[in-house]
Amino acid sequence: MIHIQIADAYREHVAEEPLRRAAQVCLEEANVPDVELTLVISDDETVHELNRAYRGVDATTDVLAFGGTAPDFVTAPEGASYLGDVVISYPRAIEQAIGRHTPAEELVLLVVHGVLHLLGYDHMTPQDKKVMWAKQAMILDRLGLAHVQPDETEEDFGHASA
Numbered sequence: 001m002i003h004i005q006i007a008d009a010y011r012e013h014v015a016e017e018p019l020r021r022a023a024q025v026c027l028e029e030a031n032v033p034d035v036e037l038t039l040v041i042s043d044d045e046t047v048h049e050l051n052r053a054y055r056g057v058d059a060t061t062d063v064l065a066f067g068g069t070a071p072d073f074v075t076a077p078e079g080a081s082y083l084g085d086v087v088i089s090y091p092r093a094i095e096q097a098i099g100r101h102t103p104a105e106e107l108v109l110l111v112v113h114g115v116l117h118l119l120g121y122d123h124m125t126p127q128d129k130k131v132m133w134a135k136q137a138m139i140l141d142r143l144g145l146a147h148v149q150p151d152e153t154e155e156d157f158g159h160a161s162a
Contacts, residue, residue: 003038007046010090014041015104022108023086025139026115035083037118039111047089062092063110065117086114105148112139 002023004016019039027033048060055064067084088110097106116132116139123129137149 001036003036004041005038006041007043007090009043010041013103014090014107018104018108019111022111022139022143023115025142026112026119027083029135029139029142030119032083032119035081037083037115038085039114040085040087041090041107042087044089044091047087047092050087060089060092062096063088063114065114067118084118086111086118088114101145101148105145108143108145109136109140109148109150112136112143 002020004019006014006016019041023037023039024033027035027037044060047062047064048058050064051057051059051061054066064087065084066087068082088107090107093106093110094103097103100106113136116136121128121132121135123132133149137146140146140149
């Protein structure tokens with residue numbers, strides 16, 4: 001099951017179904033459809049605080065992935081195999097989408113990217129990045145959003161996993 005928590009300020013701007021579908025496709029591609037995870041759409045301040053508290057980085061970012069047990073800022077389901085949480089800064093998604101694609105498409109990209117981190121993908125080395133970007137491109141293509149995939153040579157967004 002995919003749980004979605006959207007900050008009240010963004011609720012009218014964010015459609016849940018594309019986010020849920022993006023996460024579901026990631027889980028299907030990894031052959032782990034029976035896990036639970038939470039997608040959180042929040043503000044820069046919250047993401048900044050989480051980044052500082054859990055990663056020691058005093059800056060905001062676009063997406064954070066927290067694997068394993070749910071941290072205290074997420075209402076976790078009881079008794080399920082819990083994969084983790086993807087926390088996205090809505091203002092950062094808006095900013096990154098400008099001139100590239102829609103904010104809704106950016107949110108899907110960030111969900112895919114965050115869920116891939118939960119599934120063990122990373123981009124710390126050029127080889128790891130190549131593998132992750134290929135998987136991300138394949139999933140975005142399956143979602144009909146191949147045009148959203150960043151070029152492998154582009155700078156990484158500010159995201160991280162914890």
